[in-house]
Amino acid sequence: MSVNYGSKRLVVGAHYGLRDWIAQRVTGLLMALFTVIVLAQVVLNKGPMGYEKWAGIFAAQWMKALTFSVIVALLYHAWVGMREIFMDYIPGAYVRLLLQTFSIVWLVACAGWAIQVLWRL
Amino acid sequence: MSEISPPPRAKRPEFRNINPFNDMPGYRWPLAAIVSGMHRFSGLLMFLLMPFIIWMFDTSVSSEISFARFTSAFRNGLGFFPGPLVKLVALGLIWAFLHHFIAGLRHIYMDIFHTVSKEAGRISAQWTLALSLGLTVVLGAKLFGLY
Numbered sequence: 001m002s003v004n005y006g007s008k009r010l011v012v013g014a015h016y017g018l019r020d021w022i023a024q025r026v027t028g029l030l031m032a033l034f035t036v037i038v039l040a041q042v043v044l045n046k047g048p049m050g051y052e053k054w055a056g057i058f059a060a061q062w063m064k065a066l067t068f069s070v071i072v073a074l075l076y077h078a079w080v081g082m083r084e085i086f087m088d089y090i091p092g093a094y095v096r097l098l099l100q101t102f103s104i105v106w107l108v109a110c111a112g113w114a115i116q117v118l119w120r121l
Numbered sequence: 122m123s124e125i126s127p128p129p130r131a132k133r134p135e136f137r138n139i140n141p142f143n144d145m146p147g148y149r150w151p152l153a154a155i156v157s158g159m160h161r162f163s164g165l166l167m168f169l170l171m172p173f174i175i176w177m178f179d180t181s182v183s184s185e186i187s188f189a190r191f192t193s194a195f196r197n198g199l200g201f202f203p204g205p206l207v208k209l210v211a212l213g214l215i216w217a218f219l220h221h222f223i224a225g226l227r228h229i230y231m232d233i234f235h236t237v238s239k240e241a242g243r244i245s246a247q248w249t250l251a252l253s254l255g256l257t258v259v260l261g262a263k264l265f266g267l268y
Contacts, residue, residue: 025228025229025232028225028229029229032222032225032226035222050188051181051184051185051188054181054182054188055181055182055183055188058182078164078167078168078171081161081164081168082164082165082168085161085164085165103168106168106171107168107171110171110172110175113172113175113179114175114178117175117178117179117182117183120183121182121183
């Protein structure tokens, strides 16, 4: 571990690049797995896909737990992606900060709504 | 210090303070760059349309009545949005999801197998586009009731 304190302290570089890079992939894989599981149940379903069957997919407790994790994963995944877009295209610190703030509120609000829906099931 | 100076080189164009309107149209867009740009764009699109996605999740799973509201949005429209427009937005989301999904798997594949050559990037970009656009056409035809 390199020295990163006192006069040797790095004052630039966020250092969360690798962590976010890994998180982006892990959360992406989790959502991919979720997609495959949902799609498999839709494809393997016999007869017309009505409300009962569709809602039934999400009603099982393990599926609720998985869906909950996917919502949280999506929240983080989208945050990393949006932050990347802002860092690349928005040069002004104030505008960028404003957009990042908006993204956080937007994502947390969306995640809250989705979890609320899930909890009612 | 010796007085060796590097041989004079041809002056290469320098790009500082890139102007999007004057400089960017001259950029080359190889297939891998198109896939990368579309990966970003599809992610942004899904981010912006997230409330609609959750609305679909909400209405489709909450109750029998809301499920009917969900299906009628595609037939009879939603608020002042006509049904075909709702379908078109859904088609856009289907494309965005498929592209983002496949391009994301492509990234993970490249990370694991270290396929960083130009040629491999071009071939996997071709696969990504063919699969995502092909599946979008198949699912879009289903969405618009062509089969």
